[in-house]
Amino acid sequence: MALISPDRSDAPLEDESGHVFTVGELTRTIRSLLEQAFEMVWVEGEISNYTVANSGHAYFSLKDDKAQVRCVFFRGNRMRVKFKPGDGDQVLVCGRLNVYEPRGEYQIVVDSLEPRGLGALQKAFEQLKEKLQKEGLFDEARKQPIPEFPWRVGIVTSPTGAAIRDIVNVIQRRNPKISALLYPVKVQGDGAAEEVAEAIRYMNTIEDLDVLIVGRGGGSIEDLWAFNEEVVARAIYASELPVISAVGHEIDFTIADFVADLRAPTPSAAAELAVPRLKDVMEDLSWLINSLIDGMDDEIGEYKDHLRRLIDRRFFREPQRILEGPAQRLDEISQRLLRGLDQWVVVQRHRAVSTVHRLMQASPQWDIKNGEDKRAGLEHRLIKQMASQSRWHRQRFEGVAKNLNALSPLSILDRGYSITTDTQSGKAVKASGEVKPGDKVEVRLSKGKLDCTVDGTNE
Secondary structure (H helix, E strand, O other), rough: OOOOOOOOOOOEOOOOOOOOOEEEHHHHHHHHHHHHHOOOOEOOOOOEEEEEEEOEEEEEEEEEOEEEEEEOOHHHOOOOOOOOOOOEEEEEEEEEEEEOOOEEEEEEEEEEEEEEEOHHHHHHHHHHHHHHHHHOOOOOHEEEOOOOOOOOOEEOOOOOHHHHHHHHHHHHOOOOOEEEEEEEOOOOOOOHHHHHHHHHHHOOOOOOOOOEEEEOOOOOOOOOOHHOEEEEEEHHOOOOOOOEEEEEEOOOHHHHHOOOOEEOOHHHHHHHHOHHHHHHHHHHHHHHHHHHHHHHHHHHHHHHHHHHHHHHOOHHHOOHHHHHHHHHHHHHHHHHHHHHHHHHHHHHHHHHHHHHHHHHHHOOHHHHHHHHHHHHHHHHHHHHHHHHHHHHHHHHHHHHHHHHHHHHHHHHHHHOOOEEEOOOOOOOOHHEEEEEOEEEEEEEOOEEEEEEEEEOOOO
């Protein structure tokens, strides 16, 4: 037994023989003591921080209002639990105490787990039901109608149970002409759900089946559990054959009942729903035949009476009168046709003349003649216009020439005047003060010019 020295608070932990423990030794010792003292425990509490690792092992804490303990739920044991645990679930855990040495924490290694207040199977049922309902597997709109007159019924159930005997007996009693095909399966225990699902898929490959009955006799929820498995529900949902679910007794409900196209309270009731009584069918058929014959007799009688009334009419006795009205009508139509034909000929003649006139106007010769006439007119108008323009421009030119001649310096020179320019600067000399004696000047006359030298100037 490990002790702490009363004289030194920091004295190492040692047993009665004075042995000092290492951390690993102490942890292993505690682990051994716990495992021996708590080989199997039942603990109730609330799940917290529930996580599932990639390995499939689950880890969570189990707590109440005073404490909590770590738990590990290894994959092999976890897969056997029918429902899916989650945070906040009140559960009852069965397992053994253990110490996880790397962290020095004690934990419960869980062997089994079930909800408190609600059985594990019932909770699994509710969870799967909610999941499939959200996916639409229970929708009434997708359910198929059960055929009214099937000839071959498929059955998926145990070959040794009471269910198959009840189904076959009911079918034979109601209509011995209908055949039944059994696919034998396990209906409870490991692998039962997979067998039922495979049987449903196989039955859908048989072409001449009309309807499928899937079920078993009564039992506990554990016995009926194969029909609460997801694999069976999805096989029923994917079935192209209409499926009647017949599981247990009238008070038993399974997931298969909700997915199936029709739920029967018992296997016997499923056979009754699938197969109509031959006697009832024959009676209905006989009634329909008699009703049809009576209806035909009544209708034939009405036609006879109608024909008799027609025969009594005058046009049957004097059939030539039948043609009098149509003959008169034919004459009237003929006259109208002739009048209409004459009018049509006049209209067509008028249209032809109008068309010929338009064609003549559209003829190239017509265009050439019109073009020549137009050209001659245009030439005449152009010559007159050009002559008029020429006279106007000549008169205007003569007037401008007279004005220019009157303003021209040359006309002034003709009257005896001259223009004197400074030879050096080339500028016109306007006053005597602009030159001085000795400057060279040029005198421009009406005809010719004079080169002069200035001898003197006078103001």
